[in-house]
Amino acid sequence: VIRIVLPAHLRALARVDGEVQLEAGTVREALAGLEAAHPALRGTIRDPVTQERRAFVRFYACSEDLSHDPPDDPLPARVLSGEEPLLVIGAMAGG
Amino acid sequence: MPGVRVLVGTRKGAFVLTSDEGRRQWQVDGPHFGGWEVLHVKGSPVDPDLVWAAPSGGWFGQLIQRSQDGGRSWDPVGNEFRYDGVPGTHQWYDGTPHPWEFAKVWHLEPSLTDRDTVHAGVEDAALFKTTDGGTSWQELSGTARARHRLVLAAGRRRALPAHDPAAPDRRAADLRRDQRRGRLPHRRRRQELAADQPRAALGGDPGRRRRGRALRAPAGDAPVAARHAVHAEALGRHAHRRRGRLLARGERQPAQRLRLPHRRPRPRARDGLRRADPERLHPLPPDGRLRVYRSRTGGDEWEPLTRGLPQEHCYVNVLRDAMAVDRLDECGVYFGTTGGQVYASPDGGDSWSAIVRDLPAVLSVEVQTLP
Numbered sequence: 001v002i003r004i005v006l007p008a009h010l011r012a013l014a015r016v017d018g019e020v021q022l023e024a025g026t027v028r029e030a031l032a033g034l035e036a037a038h039p040a041l042r043g044t045i046r047d048p049v050t051q052e053r054r055a056f057v058r059f060y061a062c063s064e065d066l067s068h069d070p071p072d073d074p075l076p077a078r079v080l081s082g083e084e085p086l087l088v089i090g091a092m093a094g095g
Numbered sequence: 096m097p098g099v100r101v102l103v104g105t106r107k108g109a110f111v112l113t114s115d116e117g118r119r120q121w122q123v124d125g126p127h128f129g130g131w132e133v134l135h136v137k138g139s140p141v142d143p144d145l146v147w148a149a150p151s152g153g154w155f156g157q158l159i160q161r162s163q164d165g166g167r168s169w170d171p172v173g174n175e176f177r178y179d180g181v182p183g184t185h186q187w188y189d190g191t192p193h194p195w196e197f198a199k200v201w202h203l204e205p206s207l208t209d210r211d212t213v214h215a216g217v218e219d220a221a222l223f224k225t226t227d228g229g230t231s232w233q234e235l236s237g238t239a240r241a242r243h244r245l246v247l248a249a250g251r252r253r254a255l256p257a258h259d260p261a262a263p264d265r266r267a268a269d270l271r272r273d274q275r276r277g278r279l280p281h282r283r284r285r286q287e288l289a290a291d292q293p294r295a296a297l298g299g300d301p302g303r304r305r306r307g308r309a310l311r312a313p314a315g316d317a318p319v320a321a322r323h324a325v326h327a328e329a330l331g332r333h334a335h336r337r338r339g340r341l342l343a344r345g346e347r348q349p350a351q352r353l354r355l356p357h358r359r360p361r362p363r364a365r366d367g368l369r370r371a372d373p374e375r376l377h378p379l380p381p382d383g384r385l386r387v388y389r390s391r392t393g394g395d396e397w398e399p400l401t402r403g404l405p406q407e408h409c410y411v412n413v414l415r416d417a418m419a420v421d422r423l424d425e426c427g428v429y430f431g432t433t434g435g436q437v438y439a440s441p442d443g444g445d446s447w448s449a450i451v452r453d454l455p456a457v458l459s460v461e462v463q464t465l466p
Contacts, residue, residue: 009130009155013171040171044155048175049197056154090154 002075003085004030010045010088014038019085027059028071030086045088060087099421100165100463101429102146103437104133105455109148110437111166112450118427118441121450127169128160135416136166138463139205146463147213147229149200157199159215159229172229176200176217179234185219195219202416385409387428389444403447404438411436416459423464431457 004020011017015038022037024030035042046053053059059066061079066086078084101112108126127133131150139145146162148169157176160169182195198218206212211228223232384406386399411432418430428440435454440447 007154009152012129013155013158040158043157043174047156049177054154054156 001082002030002079003082004034005085005087006041007088007090009090010041013040013044015040021082025074025080026072027066027069027075027086030075031071056091058089058091060089061085097423098465099423099427100138100143100465101419101437101439101450102136102138102148102166102459102461102463103431103454103457104136104148104416104459105431105435105457106132107455109133109136109150109166110451110454112437114450116423118421118423118439121439123451124166126455127166128158131158133458134199135202135459135461137203137205137461138165139210140207141205141210143463143465145205145210147203147205149203149215151199157197159200159203159232161229173225173231176215176221176223176232177234178221179236182219197221383408383410385411385432387430387440387444387447400440400444400447402445403440414458416461417457419460419462421462421464427462429460429462431460433457 001021002024004022006014006016006020014020020034020037022030022033024033031045034045042048044054045057053067053071057067062076062084064076066073066075074080075086076084079086097116099114099116099118101114103110103112103125105126108129108131110123110125111127112121112123114121128148128150131152133148133150136146136148139147144163144165146166148160148162149157150160151157157174159172159174161172162169176197178195178197184192184194187193196219200215200217202216204214204216206214209226212224212226213229215223215225215232217223222235224235225232384401385404386401387404388397389400390397411434413430413432417432418428420429421427425441426443428444429437429450431437431454433456435456436452437450437454437457437460438447439450
């Protein structure tokens with residue numbers, strides 16, 4: 001079971017408090033599980049048609065930016081063990 | 096007890112303002128979807144408790160939310176807007192081809208007859224329709240074929256549907272009016288629409304299909320908000336293109352500038368406002384003065400309405416979808432500003448007061464008249 005931390009907007013949309021926990025081994029599986037568990041999140045983290053990550057959404061774990069890694073790469077071991085969360089971050093932009 | 100519900104979309108959420116028939120005391124509820132840019136909120140004519148909203152954001156894309164209790168609670172519905180076929184490219188601002196891609200929903204237009212049917216006008220310009228309560232959205236095939244002409248014609252990349260109760264698929268009539276204004280190829284456009292629309296909606300009343308009569312006469316008192324929205328959009332396009340001229344001329348020659356489609360006086364429908372007046376009320380802020388102009392002569396003569404509106408140092412704007420009217424006997428008029436004020440007039444524009452003053456910038460205002 002991995003832990004996923006969502007930004008506040010998406011927590012409110014999915015009506016969850018705190019972290020989301022689900023079974024996943026990759027970012028793609030994590031997103032699929034997230035959308036299956038919370039259909040309201042469909043289209044918010046990745047484009048519903050292209051499945052590409054939205055430009056201002058980033059994935060971090062273990063102080064590493066996973067945003068540009070292939071979505072089928074295995075998540076870091078500490079994420080898979082539940083020690084560290086997978087962070088979904090809305091990028092800071094603007095002034 | 097009759098009342099009104101004003102649905103306000105802002106840069107950072109949606110607000111629901113409710114009042115009784117007197118429209119003096121207001122209850123403000125919100126923000127809903129805090130932090131999301133809500134371009135449009137609109138209630139269903141079929142069911143007053145059924146309200147649709149279109150929150151979007153640069154980060155998390157487009158949402159469509161539906162409330163079945165008059166805006167107190169909301170549930171997300173389908174938000175996948177997939178263009179029909181291969182969308183191709185259109186001309187970008189620098190003249191280069193640019194891939195056609197969905198950006199956001201600008202306007203939702205619930206059906207006048209079916210609670211599960213809604214049209215959505217989107218950027219990049221297209222019209223989508225749901226017939227299953229928002230679960231799925233399909234692009235209308237006629238608009239799909241005309242995409243490139245829509246974008247070239249409008250000069251913008253969005254489409255806004257609107258309904259007239261006299262013509263349930265008034266979207267077709269809107270586009271026909273665009274044709275008359277030289278924005279779309281006429282004959283071919285009609286053929287394309289014919290694939291989607293009932294003949295009656297396309298053709299309208301033959302007696303009224305003459306030049307200068309863009310819309311069919313409204314039935315009863317129903318069309319106000321939607322019809323107004325059409326013209327607010329037209330004004331908005333005008334403002335985008337020729338802003339300085341619009342402001343400079345606004346007070347001097349508003350009638351000529353607006354080029355309204357109805358030329359002849361028509362019977363009064365209500366105290367204070369003529370039946371078609373909502374199309375002719377346009378707040379403008381020239382010289383730091385916020386005014387609403389009203390015509391009682393079919394657009395030939397205009398009077399500024401100022402009582403209760405700031406008349407100095409006011410430089411807010413009113414965006415294209417941010418004005419509406421209710422259907423009560425003494426017509427109420429409402430508009431929102433980029434300064435976050437929502438003004439209401441319960442007496443057809445004679446006097447105004449702010450319902451709220453410090454909301455985020457107002458993007459849209461719609462009104463429901465409650466039974």
